[in-house]
Amino acid sequence: MKCIFCRQDSTNSVSVEHIVPNSFGNNIAILRKGIVCDKCNNYFARKVEQPFLESETVRVLRQELELENKRGKLIKDYTYPRVGKEYVKQISTDKFFVYTKEDLSEDEIAEKVAEYQKYTAETDKVLLEQNIHTSRLLAKMALEYFVYRCNSTDEVCEYVGADQVFEDIRNYARYGSRKIWTYSARRIYSRCEAYQGDPFSAVNWEADILFLGNGEVYFIIVMFGIEYAICINHPMVDGYKDWLEKNKGISPLYTSIERIKDSYNEYAKTIYSKAELNELKQLFATKGERK
Ligand SMILES: [Zn+2]
Structure with a gap:
């Protein structure tokens, strides 16, 4: 077995690969050991995931979403928003969380909410x-999620690891570049909306692959209410912007099944058979290059 990123023999690799970092609340989207070798797995953890997860803004978000790190620990060293035993969570009328030591009046909560919004x-x-760390993390997740979405078969791994179509994004994720692989980023719902008033059912992230009829393939992930989209074929997002315009700005993650059938073409599904994989390869081979 070969690693999809460095092509080295990964038969003896022992680590599974978390597509979305484990410290970002992912226990579902995981690739079995060997798809990404231990060396690449380790490199990604230190050089791609860490700079993103440990940036100040993301640390605060991880604290706010009460995400545990690999050792099951919460981040507690930020003072705002406050989390801790002595603080009480209150929810304002528009579903914002406010952390206080004692019960507040409606007006006082409104004031805190204004502060929070700022x-x-x-x-x-x-x-x-646009940020190089976010971009490389998106590139890594895009390829891995593509493999995952295509059922992680040996054939799919071989295709993604060896085909020319994936070469640029593979190298970008694994070895970096001075130039940022452009991605699309927009807020589609407020941070607190993810909780729906219930932190235990909070949605930290949701992701999928969007196959456009022109052969472009996008990885879409919503984290803390921000939708990120990155193109697997090339470092441009014009195709996605056009798609959004045609679809009234609705995120592909939240379009109805009917709409999905209509706009994703037939490839918006898990690839199970050889024939389906061949069809997909054909799609890339004939239309993958954007003129
Ligand atoms: Zn590797």
Whole structure:
């Protein structure tokens, strides 16, 4: 077995690969050991995931979403929003969480919410700008999620690890570049909406692959209400912007089944058979290059 990123023999690899970092609340989207070799797995953890997860803005978000790290620990060293035994969570009328030491009046909560909104506007600025760490993490997740979505068979791994179509994004994720692989970033719902008033059912992230009829393939992930989209074929997002315009700006993750059938073409599904994989290869081979 060969690693999909470095092509080295990965038969003896022992680590499974978390597509979305484990410390970002992912226990579902995992690739079996060997698809990504231990060396690449380790490299990604240190050089791609870490800089993203440990950036100040994301640390605050991880604290706010109460995400545990690999050792089951919460981040507690930030003071805002406050989490801890002595603080009480209160939910305002528009579903914002407010952390206080004692019960507050409606007016006082409104004041805290205004303060919180100002603070989230500032962090959003950082989360929405083009950033090399976010971009490389998206590139890594895109390829891995593609494999996952195509049922992680040996054939799919061989295809993704060896085909020319994936070469640029493979190298970008694994070896980096001075130039950022452009991605699309926009807020589609507020941070607190993810909780729906219930932190235990909070949605930290949701992802899927979007196959466009023109042969472009996008990885879409929503984290803390921000939708990120990255193209697997090339470092441009024009095709996605066009798609959004045609679809009234609705995220592909939340379009109805009818709409999915209509706009994704037939490839918006898990690839189970050889024939389906061949069809997919054909799609890339004939239309993958954007003129
Ligand atoms: Zn490797």
